[in-house]
Amino acid sequence: MSHPLLQVSDLTIHGDGVTIAPFSLSLASGQRLTLLGETGSGKSLIAQAIMGTLPQGLTPAGELGIDGTSYAAADVAARRTLWGRRLALLPQEPWHALDPTMRAAAQITESHRHVAGLAPGKARQATQHDLAELGLEDAGGKLPGELSGGMAQRVAFAAASAGGAPIVIADEPTKGLDAPRRDAVVELLARTPQAGGALLTITHDIDVARRLGGEVVILRHGQVVERGPAERILEAPQTEYGRHLLDAEPSRWPAPPRLASAPDATPVVAARGLAKSRGGRQLFSGLDVSVLPGEIVGVVGPSGCGKSTLGDMLLGLASHDAGEIQHAPGHRLGLQKLYQDPPAAFSSHWRLSRLLDDLVQRHRLERAAIVPLMERLGLDERLLARRPGEISGGELQRFAILRVLLLEPRLLFADEPTSRLDPITQQQTLSLLVELARERRCGVMLVSHDPALIARLCDRQLALEENAEAASRPSAKAEPVSLA
Amino acid sequence: MMQATLIAPLRRLAWPALSTRQRAGALLLALLLAFAWLVPLWHDADPARQQLVRILELPTLAAPLGTDHLGRDMLARTAAALRLSLGMALLSVVTAAVPGILFGVIAGWRGGWLDRILGSVADACLALPGLLLVLLLVAIAPGNFWALYVGISLVLWIEYFRVVRARTRVLVASPQLEASRLLGFGPLYLFRRHLWPELAPQVLTLAAFGAASAILAMAALGFVSVGLRPPTAELGLMMIELLPYYHEAPWAMAQPILALFVLVFSLNLLAGKDPR
């Protein structure tokens, strides 16, 4: 066994409100290690500490051994020279990490030329080779803005590894990608260890950890909960939190209560022969859909196939080219929507209590109904004094459900409501949603690109076909709303 | 129920939080305002009263800031000039901000042909040589305040329009407006809760820069003797009248320049990051 490529001993990080317990790892050529944990577990900080890109205010301590030479964790300057050459970082949301005004090929060629030191001609050849290998033959001339999520991921990978660095650190590589693309990313990352390098992956997705294999470390609040080979840890976790984390995988969820209402009850919404095209392309045609009160209908399909557009049509927010839609009689407020990115659905400048008061004042609602519903949704009273930006994504999404339920909705269109949440939070949120929908006989259309989740939760499924690989990447978060 | 929300917006338009730099600017501006409006209370010299025997005198007890080239009391004149300049700045900011924000929101929100029309009108206005318009307007009504002020603030609204339109477009595309609309809130509520808190810091910055450029424009017009009629005390006019005596009585000319400098400096501090 050659000496380890990457040796980390007793790495600790401390700063304002953050303490990471001493952590060590050793990666030899061909080996992989995955740090698994929920948001706030400190997994990203460890990767950044190794790379040397910790934000101000956080100081690392401990020893690093790279290719046999040892570095003090705090000595970032020394590690800077290794960037690209010995240590490569694949950043989160790679479509933001590419220079928006430079063509994709150029951003790979510059690594070959300036990091690997190839002559201009050779660097261009190497780039063509990389692109061909990654199936991006015609993407070279495009700008990052024109690339889909998956394509951007592969371009970033090529650019990061062009320097020939044996050690690759991948930070949340599958965040914001749908299921088919997730598998492609795992296969992409596996190339490094196969070629004799070492791979360190940071993710909250259990399925990715299982496919990558190698050693898995489960982290919680900066502490190592459990560690060992992937087969053992991910099948039979020893610790209670480990089991709890694995049970959060949709395939292990308990089946929800059966739909009680009779099939012949008037559907909350019924649509026949729906057709819609966008930007000159036919999204779908001749589509029939209906939702009974309390029924959960799943909507599945690749990103960009028109799932959200269908929702907008049913809620009356968008027009439809053909077909007709009937709604069960009732107030327009009965049609509501849950959004994929909770903070984007709230104005970040006001306290939650103020937003709730507005709603109560606007519709003269029963103020007494709020407290029990909050308890039901596991929301602490004190949260009301905070602003949307100051509470977690999970809590904010449950607050959105509270807001919607106060209006006794008949139909709720949930557009990938939990794709950005951690597994455990996702499970809690969805089970609450289903429970309350059944109780209040509110029809739900649940959109997700995780087939296992849809299969487990929904009474019926609606699949939208595969279209030409649309170039629009996952509904990228809108321009950062918070002040630059 | 509807009127409740109609009245509500005016009362509860929250002003943006200010950074320390901006707070310093606001403090400096407050000091200047106090100086401009409180001086006449305890120093009752008439800004136009002349004593040709006592011209360009050093500060004395009777005239704490000395006298100008016509023997007029500089303290009273500087205070009066500051009042006029601040009034002018406030006026030009309001008449530029209100249409600018209104059209900006409409263009950003509605988009489509309305956005294109308003956009081309703004571009055309910007192409008009502002200087020529001011000179023509001033020539129509020489020396009167209103022609001067309209000419200067005619072009200022375009900056507000452009910044507000860009910001509104981004916000309209984000889900928060759609969510509130689904929850049954009207357009006024959407403006008050979603748009205004986002626009307020930018508008404040543009207002501060706009006020500063309006004051400097009025001073420039005074320099080419197209400005206000004597004996009005205006910072630009005072500078020009005292310019010839820059060697003999530099402190006299320094006062209007210092007053203008502190005023514009405080506005720049208040302005924060330049959104252009």
Next chain:
Amino acid sequence: MTSLTLSRSSPSRWRSGLRGLLLQRLFQAGLVAWMVGTLTFVLTRTLPGDMAYRIAAGRYGHDMVDSAAAESVRAELALDQPALGAYFGWLWDLLQLDLGRSLVSGEPVIHELWHQLGHSLGLAVMAVLLSLLLGPPLGLLAGRKPAGTLDRVSEVAASVLRALPPFAVGLLLILLFSVALGWLPAAGHGRFAHSVLPSLTLALALAAVSSRVARNAMAEVSQSAYYAFSHTKGLGSRLSFLRHGLRNAALPVVAYLGVQFVYLIEGVVVVETLFAWPGIGHALVHAIVARDVPMIQGTALVMGLMFVALNTAVDLICHWLDPRRRET
């Protein structure tokens, strides 16, 4: 929206974007020419005071102007022509690119404009170049380390320069460079040295603003994800700055150039008066006082078109710098 899957070679996309832009700008130029012309025509007609007297004062000076001179001017120029006839007459001449003759000096307006606008343009171009040398480089350096000492110092300096009226700055420069040091002539024109002080006065005011715009742009770029990735890719700070920092930060600065020219014209008037520079601002003030209508309209027209041409140039540079704009 061109379909994205089709990947035609980039030059043709560049040309179609370009043609659309030029067409739109041409239309705007026509609109501006007509609007500016009509507006100045209407405004000059509403100016108080008897035109004949004003032109006589412009021609013969305040000593010699009297009713006899005014009457002879009225007869010579047939001033009491009906307004509408004069307007269409002017419009017709405009179509033949004939701006007519100045009523005061009798010279063709194009000739006067070439002389005066030429000088003003020369000054403006020098001022902008000088400001580009002073402002943005300082701003970019300050932006690389936001809230650093250089950033604070340049911010205070910029605020000071923005708060000082141009003639105060001009006066200080004259006192320093021509009276005290004697390096440069105080005023007048003729030699290149004459244009240094006036353009420096203008450049300082412009640089104050453009340095802040450059600083904000660079601060934003240096905190962006792609700038960090360029470093972690191994390019190091110098290459990252040159290949990724500079171009993205230059976009707002170049876009701001277009707006800057609007404020420049205002500064030019003051500087021309202080430095006795034969510029357009100075001539415009006299033309309006002397009711020299053809001169006013010619100046307004040329300044308007110059502004549109300038904006087109700025757009072209932005197009070249930022490929994204070619797609929309």
Next chain:
Amino acid sequence: MLAPRRLGLALLLGLLPLTAAADDRSLDVVAPWEITGLDPSTSGYVFARMGIGETLVDTDAEGQPSAGLASDWQVADDDLSWRFTLRDDVLFHDGSPLSAEAAAKSLEHAWRKPGMLDSAPIEAIEAEDGEVVFHLHEAFAPLPALLAHSTTLILAPDAYDESGTVRELIATGPYRLASLAPPQRLTAERFDDYWGEAPAITQTSYLAVGRGETRALMAESRDADIVFTLDPASRARLMRNAQLSIHAEPLPRTIVLKVNAGHPFLDDQRARQALSLAIDRSGIATGLLRHPEAAAAELFPEALGPWHLGLDAGESQDLERARELLAEQGWEAGDDGVLRRDGEPFQLTLRTFSDRPELPLVATALQDQWRELGVDLNVAVGNASEIPSGHQDGSLELGLAARNYGLVPNPLGTLLDDFGSDPDDMGGDWGAMGWSDAELAGWLATLRHDTDPEVRSELAGRVATRLNQAMPVIPVAWYQQTAAVGTHLQGFSIDPLERSYRLDELRWAE
């Protein structure tokens, strides 16, 4: 024609016209007045002052008419025709000789355009056997003085195109126009076959600089060899500069208040005298103009001899007497300090212009001084032509201007324009308005054609005294021509009639 365009192009391309070798250094003159064009009727005064153009009649040291291009002249005994004999050795700048026909043609052009010749009753101008003959339809003694004015510069026939506009400045002066960049700049070079004595300095340039401070700075930084018209503040500073010598000469130009005697408030002589008595002339002279002797209690300065009465400006202010005079006419002080008469406030608007920077300043001073008296004065700083146009349409109430009584060597010409010699058509654009005095008209009429010196000086005294009582035009202050000259120049002197800068008498000091 030398196209100014080339100059503009040269600047744009940044070419550096090399300064010539030491000897033919250029003499740079800086003054406030801009050049409108080539035509003597609009910019003749610049060409005359820079020694480029000349007139038939010149002026001697005492400011009396003397021989110029015309060696001498006589008037026929019926006083209706004047004969001017020309010098025979004069060449134009294009080498063509000065003939009677050329002079007559040039003067006819000048006569047809607005200028000094309008105020003379000319019937025709002809050239008869080598002499220029003027036929008048009534006697006019000051004709020779008129022919000394810069609007009557003599140009060669090919200087004019068919329509009479001046294509090129071909004149007879010691310097020839080298380049012209209106409105600011011209350069001239020595004309070698000049009929008179050739000047020492070979190259000259003239630059119009509007602002006083800039002119003073150019003098200090040696950018200009001679700077004319220094503003009061800079003059004191430049006095202390060892490398500059400051010259000052009183001018026959007076800052006057043109009063609309037809206005209901001002038709009574006592009202006009009250306004005059309220003016603190010595304060304005010392405080504003920085020249105590400038205080003017009467219209005509000392230089105009018999017209000057020698009144002392010190006693010209008497606020109490002024208040009494107004009280006699029924004006009572209102609570806001403004006088009222049967409900109407004593409010007037004064028009002035900023071409002469000191006028708005004096207007502001008058505003404050009359407020003491209870008169509320609005000051409107606008264009110089608003005063004559206000005179024509009767809308003028008060006008503040700088009237030049030395436009031509004898003030009579200007007085005839300002007050008139026909009793039922008195007054003029820059003179009296809505005021007539038959006796004064008579005196002026006799002065028009009587050439006997005693009679002229006695009548002059009477006219001056009457104007000083009736005050149709209220004098405020007299002018001084000031100049800052580098010590590297010798032989500089100021022409009291502002006709010439006398460049041909200058030499570089060794």
